[in-house]
Amino acid sequence: MNQLFCGIDIGLKTFQFYAMDQDGKAVGKPKRYPNNQTGADQLVDHLDELLEQQGSPALSIGMEATGLYWFPLFHTLQENERIKQWETRLISMNPKIVEAFRGAYPDVDKTDPVDAFIIADRVRFGRGIAPQHVHSEQYLALQRLTRFYIHLTEQQTNLKNYAGSFLYLTFSEWVRTQPFSDRFSVTATKLMKKYKSADAMADLTTDELRELLVDFSRNSFRDPEEKARQLHQLAQDSFTIPDGLVDSVHLLVKQTLQQLELLEKHIKRLKKRIEKIMKGIQHPLLSIPGIGSVTAALLIAEIGDVHRFPGQAQLAKYAGLTWRKQASGNFRAEETFMTKSGNSYLRHGFLIAAQSLVNHNEEYRAYYQRKFSEAPRHSHKRALSLTARKLVRLVYAMLSNNQLYMAPEERTEQKQEVKESTEAPDESVVGETPVTQQPNSSESSEHKKVKSTAAARSSSRQKELNGSKSPPEQYAVNT
Structure with a gap:
């Protein structure tokens, strides 16, 4: 079949x-279209003409997944009724794959027509690429929210680091010794806004500073007197900033803190939205201790249908959580x-989920500590x-089998029950019919009973998680 x-x-x-055709020869002339609905319609008309000339409905279309520019055109082609009638493969490729393939053409120009040629030739080469899986609209909507949530939290981190550099100029010991568990807590923020420099705070008495701490923190410190003495000493030990810089740097500190407060409001609002959506999703990942709604939403929005991955190794590769071997000869x-x-x-989601499990899950904490000591x-x-x-292995197993999380002791107990049931003879059939001749002899009635008990236990936990009578076959998203 002559494929295009x-x-x-x-x-x-x-x-x-x-x-190009399957021999790499150009089919028709390169064309440029406006990146809008009109351009997409013109492209479909042109494809129709090319396929008629080739006498074959087989078609593979590749494009780079650069930012979000690719998605509207990709989605439009995917939903086009004429394209659905053809034997079409739509492929969005990682730009790294295309850039690496460009190395096979070291002397070509870097122009748009040449880039389109290289993408087409990479699609013709075929190995290492597959038709793009596009999530349902509900999961795409959730994906937009979770990705923006990551964007805001990264902005927050960068802004805190930026504010810390200014704070060091005005109050060096505050940054160096960390007198508050959170440098940007409510109390700390109010103090930074109120006083322009460490010298201004050093002019206060310990009693005045203690009263401020009680007021700003709503009397949440166990020993405000000791905390006041600590801050007063840190103010005296800090570097003195030149007088000409005090007002300017303090203005920058205040504006940066205001940006952080606004960003925090946006993050909280977005988190509530994600949590509201997750309440309508009946999902096994929510049963893992230490994984909250936002982390679970991030994972399921990026994974989508787990059955598109043949195994957990492919899911790990998709997340980039793999390590290439490096060997040569005896090295x-x-x-x-x-x-x-x-x-x-997805990799970010697995990493923050792993950190949370290290903090809240004994099994994963022990595994982390063992690997920490080995590195x-x-x-x-x-x-x-x-x-x-x-x-990754746990998530893949849970999603592919639609199972809730089981603690190590629960898994051990279930394995022991299954083992005992397979080893114990069934008295109702012993002496009557050889086991090998019994129908469905591979699974004894006692074994079935144990599996049924385990399933009932899992179903009961699912009801507690979902508040429904039975787990659905598919996870519904209510937006």
Whole structure:
């Protein structure tokens, strides 16, 4: 079958199209279309003409998943009725794959038509790419929210680090010794706004500072007198900032703190929205101790239908939680590096989920500590990454089997029950019919009873989680 391979290089205003046959020969001329609905319709008309010339309905279309420019065109082509009638593969590729393939053409120009040609040739080559899986609209909506949540939290972290650099100028010992567990707590923020420098705070008496702490914290300190003495001493020990800088730096500190407060409001509002959506999702991941609604939402929004992955190894590869072996001759590298070539949002979700499990789950805490002690370098990062890799196996098993989380002791108990049931003879059939001749002899009645009991226990926990009579076959999203 003479198949048509097409490449689309997408930009903000236009997209470039290139088509070739299975021998790599150009089919038609490269064309440029406006990146809008009109351009998409013109492209479909052109594809119709090319397929008629080729005499074959087989078609593969590839494009780079750059930002969000690719998605409207991809979705439009995917939903087009004419394209659905053809044998069409729509493929969105990681730009890294296309850039690596470009190395096979070292002397070509870097232009839009050439980029479209390289994408088309990579699609023709075929190995290592697959038709794009697009989530349902509900999960796409959830994905937009969770990705924006990550964006805001990263902004918050960057802004805190930026504010810390200014704070060091005005109150160096505050930054160096961390007198508050949260440098940007309500009490700490009010003090930073009120006093321009450490010298201004050092001019206060301990009693005046204690009264401020009681007022700002609503009397939440166990020993405000001791905390006041500590802050007063830190103010005296801090560097003195030049007088000409005091007002300017204090203005920057105040405005940065105001930005942080606004950002915190947006994050809380977005978190409530995600939690509201998650209340309408009956999902096994919510049964894992230590994984909250936002983390679970992030994982399920990025994974989508877990059955599109043949196994947990493919899910780990999709998340970029894999390590390439490095060996040559007798040499074997002791330290390998994470590929990080997959879905960065999913990898981020697994990493923050792993950190939460280390804090709240004894099984994963023990695993993390063991890997931490084994790592020769970068102990925390490597141990946390391996813990996230272990979590991938758990998540895949739970989603593919639609099972709730079971603690290690529960799993051990269930395995023991199954083992005992398979070893114990069934008195109702012993002496009458050989086991090998009994119908369905591979699973004894007692074994079935144990499995039924385990299933009933899981169903009971599912009811507690969902507040419904029985778990659904598919997870519904109520937006």
